[in-house]
Amino acid sequence: MPFDFPEPWRVKVVEPIRRPEPDEREERLRAAGFNLFDVPAEAVFIDLLTDSGTSAMSDSQWAGLMLGDESYAGARNFYNFEQTVKEIFGFPYLVPVHQGRVAENLLFSTLVEPGMIVPNNNHFDTTRANIEVNGGAALDLVIEEGKHPEVEHPFKGDIDLEKVRQLFEETPRERIPLAMMTLTNNSGGGQPVSLENIRGYSELCREFGIPFYIDACRFAENAYFIQQREPGQGKRSIPEIVKSIFELADGCTMSAKKDGLANMGGFLASRNTELIETIKQRLILIEGFPTYGGLAGRDLEAVARGLREVLNPEYLRFRISQTQAFGSRIAGLGIPIIRPVGGHAVYIDAKKFLPHIPQAHFPAQALVVALYRQGAIRGVEVGSVMFGRKDPESGADIFPELELVRLAVPRRVYTNTHLRYVCDCLEEIRDLRGQLKGLRMTYEAPVLRHFTADFEEIEAVRQKELV
Numbered sequence: 249m250p251f252d253f254p255e256p257w258r259v260k261v262v263e264p265i266r267r268p269e270p271d272e273r274e275e276r277l278r279a280a281g282f283n284l285f286d287v288p289a290e291a292v293f294i295d296l297l298t299d300s301g302t303s304a305m306s307d308s309q310w311a312g313l314m315l316g317d318e319s320y321a322g323a324r325n326f327y328n329f330e331q332t333v334k335e336i337f338g339f340p341y342l343v344p345v346h347q348g349r350v351a352e353n354l355l356f357s358t359l360v361e362p363g364m365i366v367p368n369n370n371h372f373d374t375t376r377a378n379i380e381v382n383g384g385a386a387l388d389l390v391i392e393e394g395k396h397p398e399v400e401h402p403f404k405g406d407i408d409l410e411k412v413r414q415l416f417e418e419t420p421r422e423r424i425p426l427a428m429m430t431l432t433n434n435s436g437g438g439q440p441v442s443l444e445n446i447r448g449y450s451e452l453c454r455e456f457g458i459p460f461y462i463d464a465c466r467f468a469e470n471a472y473f474i475q476q477r478e479p480g481q482g483k484r485s486i487p488e489i490v491k492s493i494f495e496l497a498d499g500c501t502m503s504a505k506k507d508g509l510a511n512m513g514g515f516l517a518s519r520n521t522e523l524i525e526t527i528k529q530r531l532i533l534i535e536g537f538p539t540y541g542g543l544a545g546r547d548l549e550a551v552a553r554g555l556r557e558v559l560n561p562e563y564l565r566f567r568i569s570q571t572q573a574f575g576s577r578i579a580g581l582g583i584p585i586i587r588p589v590g591g592h593a594v595y596i597d598a599k600k601f602l603p604h605i606p607q608a609h610f611p612a613q614a615l616v617v618a619l620y621r622q623g624a625i626r627g628v629e630v631g632s633v634m635f636g637r638k639d640p641e642s643g644a645d646i647f648p649e650l651e652l653v654r655l656a657v658p659r660r661v662y663t664n665t666h667l668r669y670v671c672d673c674l675e676e677i678r679d680l681r682g683q684l685k686g687l688r689m690t691y692e693a694p695v696l697r698h699f700t701a702d703f704e705e706i707e708a709v710r711q712k713e714l715v
C-alpha cells in the first residue's frame with residue numbers, strides 16, 4: 249500500500265475554507281471558554297471533530313436529490329432505499345429513521361425492560377444510553393487486547409466469546425432480550441471485528457435462542473478490514489463479505505451519517521416481521537409514516553446511493569489507507585497514538601504526550617486547544633472532560649484510564665495534503681509541548697458537560713505548584 253494512495257475522485261465543486269490569523273484564533277478560544285464545541289465552524293480550518301454526518305456526497309448523490317419524491321406515502325425513493333438495504337444487508341423488513349439513535353430508541357424501547365442485560369463488544373454512548381433509559385444494563389465484553397492501547401491485534405474489536413458463553417449460561421434467557429455487536433468498534437477506537445468472531449457470537453446467540461443485532465454504522469469499513477486481514481477472505485469482494493456478515497444476524501441498526509455517506513439518515517432492519525410491525529406504530533409517533541421515517545424523499549435517495557457507493561473497493565482502499573497513513577505519520581513524529589490505527593480516526597495519547605499536565609488539569613483538552621491555536625484545527629477530547637466524574641460520597645475526582653484526543657477523518661472531505669498540514673502543526677506542537685498549559689473547568693453542566701463546559705488556562709508556574 250503506498251503511503252499516500254491518491255484520492256479516487258476529482259474536484260467538481262469547492263467549498264472555501266478559511267484559516268483565521270493567530271490573533272483571531274486567540275480571540276475565538278477565549279470567547280469559547282477554551283471549549284472547541286463553542287467555536288463556530290466557520291472559524292475552523294480543518295475540522296476533525298467527527299466523521300458523523302460530515303461526509304461529502306458524490307455527484308450521483310447530489311443528482312439523486314433532484315429526483316426526490318416528496319409524497320407523504322409511498323415515495324419512489326423509499327422503494328429504492330428499501331430495495332438497496334434488502335440487497336446489501338439481506339434483511340426483509342425495515343424502517344427508515346433520521347439518525348442511528350432513533351433506530352436504537354425504537355429497538356430497545358420495544359425489547360428492553362428493567363433488569364435486562366444487553367451484551368456488546370463496546371456499546372457506543374447513544375446505544376448505552378438508550379438501553380439504560382429503559383432500565384437495562386449495557387455490558388461491554390470486548391476481548392482483553394481491545395482494552396490496551398499499546399497492544400497490536402488485527403481485530404481488536406472482537407468480543408470475548410468465553411465471557412459471552414458464561415453470561416448466556418448464568419443468566420435466565422428472558423433477561424437477555426437481544427445481543428449486539430458494533431462494527432467497527434467505535435468506542436474502542438474504530439477497531440474491526442473478524443468474520444470468525446461474528447460467526448462465533450452468532451452461533452452462541454442461536455444456541456441460547458437470543459436475537460443477534462449488529463450496530464452497522466461502519467459496516468463497509470469493517471468488511472474492508474476483513475478482506476485485508478482475515479485468512480481466506482482476501483479474494484472475496486466487499487459485497488460478498490458484507491452478505492456473509494449480515495446473514496449471521498437477525499437485524500441491524502444503522503446511522504447513514506457514517507457508512508451511508510450521507511449527512512443525515514439511518515434505518516432499523518430485521519428478519520422479524522412482528523417486531524417491525526410493532527415498531528412502525530412507535531415510529532409514526534416520533535418520526536413519521538413508515539415510508540419516510542423522519543427523512544425527506546430526497547434524503548432517502550441520497551442514502552440509497554451512498555450505501556452502494558461505500559462498497560466500492562477503490563473508495564474503501566483510499567478511505568482506510570488515508571486514515572492509516574495519517575496515524576503512521578503522527579506516530580512517526582514520536583507522538584504516542586492508540587494502536588493499531590482504526591478505520592475512521594486517529595487517537596493521540598495525551599497523558600503520555602504531555603506528562604507535565606496532571607489529569608486534574610485536562611491534558612487532552614490542553615492538546616485540543618493547542619491544535620486550534622497552532623493551526624485552526626478542531627479535534628475532540630475523549631478523556632476527563634468527557635468521562636470524568638465526582639465520587640458521590642467523597643466528592644473526589646474519578647478520572648478515566650485514558651486521556652485521548654480523537655482526530656476523526658470525515659469521508660471524502662479532506663485530501664492527503666490537508667492531513668499533512670495537520671501533521672505539520674502537530675510537529676510544531678511537539679517541539680513546544682513543555683509550554684502547553686493545563687486547564688481549570690470554570691463551568692460545568694450536570695449532564696454531558698463536555699459540550700458546554702468553560703475553562704481557563706493555568707499559568708505554567710502555578711501549574712507546577714499545584715501538582
Ligand SMILES: *Cc1c(COP(=O)(O)O)cnc(C)c1O
Binds near residue numbers: 300430465503505
Ligand atoms: C454514530 C453512532 C451511533 C448513533 O448514530 P447517530 O446517527 O449519531 O444517532 C450509534 N452507534 C455507533 C457505533 C455510532 O458510531
